[in-house]
Amino acid sequence: MKRFFGRKQGDKIIIEEGEFHHLKSVMRMREGEKVIASLNDDFDYYCTIEKFNKNDCILSIDSVQKCVGLPNKNVVLFQMLPRKDYLDNIIAKSIELGASKIVTFSSHNTISKPLKKERLINQIMTACKQCERSKLIDFEDTISFEKMLEELSNFDLVLFPYENETQVLDAKVLNEKTNIAIVVGNETGFTQDEANALKQKAISLSLGKRILRCDTAVMAMLSIVNFFTNN
Amino acid sequence: MKRFFGRKQGDKIIIEEGEFHHLKSVMRMREGEKVIASLNDDFDYYCTIEKFNKNDCILSIDSVQKCVGLPNKNVVLFQMLPRKDYLDNIIAKSIELGASKIVTFSSHNTISKPLKKERLINQIMTACKQCERSKLIDFEDTISFEKMLEELSNFDLVLFPYENETQVLDAKVLNEKTNIAIVVGNETGFTQDEANALKQKAISLSLGKRILRCDTAVMAMLSIVNFFTNN
The missing domain is CATH 2.40.240.20 (Hypothetical PUA domain-like; domain 1)
Structure with missing residues (x-):
């Protein structure tokens, strides 16, 4: 219907x-x-x-x-502002894969530009309808890297897929966590200082041997988190 | 470099x-x-x-x-021919997520049209370069549903994400499997007869409560298989 x-x-x-x-x-x-x-x-x-x-x-x-399609865990994606075409895909797929909220942040390697709010809301609506979610995903204005770091303190678990990391996710850390943040870089990635600051707050992990594009990393992380949390 | x-x-x-x-x-x-x-x-x-x-x-x-980026498992994606724009994304993301080969197949719910081979090869090359794979993924001409069913006999394990299924993947089935097929439908999905025929050869499983687009289903399946097989 x-x-x-x-x-x-x-x-x-x-x-x-x-x-x-x-x-x-x-x-x-x-x-x-x-x-x-x-x-x-x-x-x-x-x-x-x-x-x-x-x-x-x-x-x-x-x-x-x-509504059966709504996520039952709070999984928030903190996404370093990517090139525009990646963001479209990231939003659509994150909705399908059960993110509760998407927060974009700026950093050393981003070019800040205003988000086209109306277009994004239409896109969010289309994705929610497609995957049968009755509630729109929360989407806020872009925040700074420092503000993003502060916000991470509100979560039980913060996961940070990082191309220079070798350890893979130990799925046990997901046990009974209901309030999870995922922090994903953009095409140019994090500076060493930013990565070090993030590692103080997050579990950094590898998503395997291949270098994933930022939108693929989001999808892989959300798919794995969903699998283990039955989100 | x-x-x-x-x-x-x-x-x-x-x-x-x-x-x-x-x-x-x-x-x-x-x-x-x-x-x-x-x-x-x-x-x-x-x-x-x-x-x-x-x-x-x-x-x-x-x-x-x-080359460290090459998959170490044989994971073949059998993809029901989707609308063209989905296929582009499916190919690019499957390469990043470690598929060894992509085989498209026709079925009751597909409109068969010749694949633009040269364009696909360029796209495959770009994705391989991006994720540092030294070897191009195999890509064949579209086969029939019946031929696809026959080919499934060559695998240790066949996984079939199906929107009408409720059971989720028991990750134990992936133990030590090195020769895995994933069969994914298109936007219109399988007919009941096709789904029944597939279930004779494959483990049908749910990817959660939300209806995923066919390209998202591919990415979720490959992400989960990679995670458990360290591919």
Whole structure:
């Protein structure tokens, strides 16, 4: 069943703007058809399309169920700002692979540029719909390397895949951890000083013998963490 | 050090065509500079640029080392022909994540179209260079679903991530396996008959609660297999 993001109004759900356009003009849906609505909360709202207006459509709610696609662990990705095309892929795949939040950070080897917020939100919505997550992933403005280091203190476990590391992940460290941070560099990587500072706060580890692109490293880390935490 | 694919001639290595263009015009390298040459075998050839000709350049070999980036397990990806843009990503990421070979297959839910071989080979070369693999991944013409099923008999272990499955991978099955096949569907997935036929030959498993795109499923499977087999 097709999924659309909307907002609640009384006992109805309203689908508007881009989502309305997609439902009406792209999917060509009609009154009486069934859809799932997401209200950016923990539930899936099974609905019937009740009425089309000029700029929105109104859904009546048939039943409500807890969304099964939401992650059950808090896995936050701290991503050093990469070249733009990597970030797109990183966001889409992190959502599929159960990240709860993505925080970009700047560092010695980044070129800071403002993120195109509206575009990112559309992209996040598309990925959430595809993998059946009812809640959008949190996404904040880019923070500094120093601020990122500070934030790492809030986690039970911080993992840092590092190309100059040889030790691989001992999966036992993941036991019963529910609040996990993953810190990933960009194409140019961390300076030695940054890597040293990170190692004070994080378990640095190798993802094998091959040099992975930053987006591949994110996916490998999330896949392994998901596997061991059943996220 | 930059890596280029070439061919051996006597005790020298010749870099030509696209690789020559890249070395000379894109990287603007000069005589006397050091490079790594790959001859599509198991070794890295550390070389010095000896001489530029009009259409090629000649390298002298300084030393030879076993390539560390090559996978040590035989992990073959059987990929149901997806929409073109997914295949690009699947190939690039599979190379980084240690697949030995990619075989595309057609099925009820595919639209068969000829693969653009030359473009694929360029793409394979780029990915191999990026992740420091000296040997190109094998890539064959698309085979039928039936032929794919037959080929699965050649493996110790066949894994089949399936969206209608609930059991997750028991990592013990990977113990000491060195000859592993992974079978992944496309956006439209397998028919019930195809899935049933596959289950006779493969361990079907869930990759979690979220519906992954086919390229994400490939990456998650390869990341997990690599982790447990140290590939």
